[in-house]
Amino acid sequence: MDVQTNNPIVANMANPHELESLFRREPDVFKRAFAYAWEQHPDSQVLAVWQERLFFKETSVRTQETALFQKGFLVMGILAILAGICTRILFYFIDQNTISPINLVFGVLPFMAAYFVYRNPSNKKVLYTLGAVFLLFAVYLNMLPLEYTDSIILVYLHLPVLLWVAVGLAFTGNEHGVGRVRLAYLKFNGEFGILYAIIAISGMLLTLLTMRLFTFAGMNISEFYFSNVVVFGAAALAIVAAYLVTKNLKLAKSIAPYIAKIFSPLVLATLAAYLITIVWVGKSPFLDRDFLLSFNGILLSVLAVTIFSITESGTDERKSMSDYINLALIVLALIIDTVALSAIVFRLSSYGITPNRLAVLGINLLIWANLIWIMRAYMPFLRGKMGPSAVQDAVTKYLPIYGLWAAIVTVVFPLVF
Template sequence: MNNINFITENMDNPRELERLFRTEPEAFKKSFSSAWEQNPDSQVLAVWQERLHFKVTENADKTTFLRRNFFFMGILAVLAGITTRLLFYFTEQEVIAPINLVFGVLPFIAIYFVFHNPSKRNVVYALASLFLISGIYMNVLPLEDKDSTIMAYLHLPIFLWVVMGLAFTGNEHAKGSARLAYLKFNGEFGILYACMAISGMALTAISMQLFKFVGTDFTEFYMSNVVVFGAAALAVVAAYLVTMDIKLAKNIAPYIARIFSPLVLATLLAYLIAVIAIGKSPFLDRDFLLVFNGVLLCVLAVTIFSITERGTDEKMNVFDYINFTLIAFALLIDAVALSAIVFRLSSYGITPNRIAVLGVNLLIFAHLLWIILAYVRFQGDKTGPLAIQDAVTKYLPVYGLWAAFVTFSFPLIF
């Protein structure tokens, strides 16, 4: 049958038009123009006219936007790579602390965020000031392996992560939806960066092997220059790809969240059973207490990742029950860890490490408690799933404040 006649005869049958379009989209598009010219008064064909041709103008604008963003991203990626390589040289010479390497990447991603999502001047000034103050302060500290300085180094990335959240959310930094988008960005960024990093490692192995075949070993040069430069530049590229709505990370992230949640729960159960069977005590074993806290942080990260990838449907599903169980176990672990930390403080005295760990555990305990209470209210049909996501997003600045306190005050206090 002639497609033009078929379209004309089925102007009042949208289902048949949709079926033909899905069966032969190219043929439909070619025939539609003639059918539309013959029936310009048809409301159904008018809708199809907009549907088929609206994207032409949209794509032209989008192409210009993508080209501009891509060009700017390329400049920032190169600058990030060069800056990181220079900072790496000074860390090798022991002129500056290795923590300074974060300033070779994060400021450039923040600049891209501001370019991609323009913010008010006060937000831009705040971002510039926070990065500048952090960089100066870190390099004023003496290059000594003191506990207070090490705590400052460890908490700086957490503080800067919250600052990056301000750059990402921009003028909407107070909105829960914007903060949730930032958490989703982190998950998708991690997935995409890991995929590209694996490809980069494969390329590195092949490149070094090929040069070995011709009797040249440039492993040290390659690792110190190409790999360091590439790792930094790749972070900016990954941030660009995620903000450009690349489908790979967005499609795979929910599945990873659903796979990892039950796996982490099973691993956590096995770990707790083994701890009880072996008789390990975090009260007396310092290293074991650190591992205990590491497990707690991993559970918190997986739980938050799973919640951010949750849909907005109103029904409680099996993955919500898994998350609920994970949080309950995490609260139990945190209670034991808090008891052990208080015991060590009363028995062995106050140190920067113990105060920092105590503070982090108290923050995490309060956050987990808020999330699990939101789940309880959700189970009782008193709230929707957005209350759970709010419990995650509204607490994020607290981590930033604590990290800032440890970073900037511990070296002075201790």
């Protein structure tokens, strides 16, 4: 259609019904035709109404959005710099062996939480809870002996999980009990991980190029560059990536669903082949401790992939092949978890209680219950008796339980063991 010489809007200026019909049939074509019609007839009251209808939001909100974007960008920049400086200071004390390396989480996560609080203001109860969690656990962590006993290592492994849940509280704010908002936090984590990895790979290429250039000049700057630029940049990048994801950057949001759809069947095929192989060769997690640990690593990976796939499926009521693959993954994960639980109980009864065995038993029980819940929610969804919200609730409502277990291991285990 030639909108310049044969403009349908000009031809139907006196026919409101036809104008509405043209707009509903082809909105994009209508807007292009309208631009030419408005140029030809700027005095038309009919076209003036359509001008406001089509572009009112763009003209009235643009200035406000620009101001908010600039302010948000400034806040992000300040928090990113503070995160980089704080992480560099912590790295210095870690290098001096005065504090444990896990302290690096306090160089990033509190600033990420601060950005979410700025973006989504919360009530005083949420703010006090966040402040107390980060402050008390920072003090508590550095009161523990700087040694690598089993109970201390468990603290180092579980504290980031606890703080991750705290960052989730900052993200969800006053709506921390709403499943939809919790699901958004899980989705944010997937997109954040993808974007961070993409930018980090670019940063690594820049690092290699920089070091190579200085090598040609006869200078070895690797230690200085890592201690100052890489450490600072890795921490600051976390805040920048969080900002970009929350600003609906299309790169991460476009890639994430495809990664979920590609990885789920690959993980399913790999896991099935692995289980068949270990049965064939006769490997047993009951007697081999390292094999039991690898079993649990596989279990956590499958759980992560399944949750990532569920969060990326959105609220689509229609079933897809990904949903059946997710269910198969859950069933296989349940088989792995059941075998792992049996092996852990066997080792507890045979060799006694240790912090590691008790911690692994606890997390396996939690995962087993979570997988059962997700599976029971998936079956009615696949039969068309229930929407996807039940599956998503099975994921989101369980998150605080993982945080509670991480808190128990972090606080109680060093005191008991």
